[in-house]
Amino acid sequence: MNKVFQLCAATLAVCAYSSIATAQQANNSMNPAISMVLQGQYADYKEDPEAYELPGFMLGGEAGLAEAGFGIGHGELVMSSNIDDMYFGKLTLAIAEHEGATEMELEEAYIETLGLGSGLTVKAGRFFSSVGYLNSQHAHAWNFVDAPLVYRALFGNQLIDDGIQLRWLAPTDIFFQVGVEIGRGERFPAGGASDEGKGSKALFIELGGDVGLSHSWQLGLSHWSAEVADRQSGGDAHDGGVAEIPTFTGDSDVTALDIVWKWAPDGNYSQRNFKLQFEYFKRNEDGNVNLENSGPPIEMTSYKGEQTGWYAQAIYQFMPQWRVGVRYDSLEADNTGSDVDVLSEAGLDNKGHKPERSSFMFDYAHSEFSLVRLQFNRDESYENTDRQIYLQYVVSLGAHGAHQF
């Protein structure tokens, strides 16, 4: 009898143990996909990177050059998973070193429906706006170390907002998608979260398809507008005093056109492939600029601006693992206002200069998880022509990421 009891107890214990084990396994298997991106670079400049400016543009966000010498770039921690059969969720934390301090930024935190029916999808939270082509791609997926000048000038590298996106995918053979976004409008280049926290709006249309087996293309048209209240950009401190911060209030709208064309022989991208990318942006702003901390009285000016910019780039993978790329950037600002001196203080005087930049890059991807890149820029962002050299690594750890077209 005793033996039977012992046997039962032992069986129970084993059962209990194994059920714990399965429970643990089950919990573990429901973990979101986790991946990390590590980046680092060595930068060499002819000019002082601290002196960098883009005359005619009020800079903000992450505009500016990486520090000279060794530095770690933008690290990313990404977690994503289906939430249930209705939603997908994603979180991206960007980790960067800024003037000796480690900063963590919430880059993306959104949920998205997995097909509401009728081709509709809703995304809500913080996400990259679908304006432009490159905007919705993470920095680690860029083909160059730095963002195109027009992204740097208009968006502080990337347009991110908190809000909601509704998009509709047409049931056609050709890819046709239309979407709208309404955002809080607090982050650069909006500001002030006006209209009770619904300060920015966007509309986008995307078209795409294939030509034969070897060619694929995508075309995008988008428009973004915001009622901007107190958008601040980097200020100058005169004689060690309190910095005067240029602050814009008014309407801002951006129209964009993007074209991407890819080629690979027979559509086989693993051997050789080619990518051509072009984007054009035009921004109109109308309002006032004051220099905060100036005066009294506070110095201010009316401001009407028309800024345009474009870039074109070509990337060629000439054999597995190896790619070369070229890029050309061009910007132009035409701003007017009631007080030319205040405009100038705010960085809105183009100083008779049209910023441009030519870049060349060469990269080696040992596997699809690692990349080492060498890049040269001839940068004429401002009056002093800078020669920039970057040596960069970008690696991803963990879950296998999927990249957009």
Add this chain to the structure above:
Amino acid sequence: MRTLRSLLVACLLVVALPSQAALQVFACEPEWASLSEELGGEKVKVYSATTAKQDVHSIQARPSLIAKMHKADLVICTGAELEAGWLPLLLQRASNRKVQPGQPGYFMAAEQVERLDVPQVLDRSMGDIHSGGNPHIHLDPHRLQKIAKSLTQRLTQIDTTNKTYYQDRLNDFQTRWKIAIQRWQQQAKPLKGLTVVAHHKDWRYLLDWLDMQAVATLEPKPGLPPNPSHLASLKKQMDKQRATMILRTGYQQARPSEWLSDKTGIPAVQLPYTVGGSNAAGDLFGLFEDTLALMLKAIKQ
């Protein structure tokens, strides 16, 4: 804002148009497209996202694929992470709930059969390995037969009205397939026990079925392209332990296998790998016929 509203209304009107009657099948690879046609007959309309000339490890999540997946009633792929670089993105952007994981419209062939080489330890230093094991399952006719059964079940689940039609097609396919397997096994007898060098681990299941073995791969690690030092070491290895042929697919570089063939005298053979990979490989039957014919021809050289 008004133009926006009218645009959305126009969009919704287009959506309301009736959809086609045939079941829309989105196949990630030609072998699954062929199997779907084999089993679905005229009741399905099949689109293959890739061709035999494309390396499915590195496909672009193209706009055209998103548009196609949007309209699909059934997505049939290999799974086991083979399409990890593009399928998740397509699923996410296709705005189609019917084909999301867990739904009847999501069919992963590798999940229907037992996989070989499921790694005990997962570390990327071992190359681009798949936690679910080797995903190149379609070149084992027995596994393919099992997948055919599961796929038929799935077709009937999605399209119940045509249940008997699908069952009849499956019975017909199975009869022809079983006879073909017997014939192939008879033909393949001279290949038994032979060793090969493979470009990638694409042939794992074919070789397992034929009782053959890959003693080396041209890739130093899965997913890494062949390099000169690795090829030189293979040449040395072949001097000691000679293989009978060097296998590659149509989408892999010819140069590495041609180089090794040139240095060792071992024939380099390009096999169709999937449907459409050669003129003779027009369907799944042709794929196996031609694969065996080419291998048998190579050992006679």
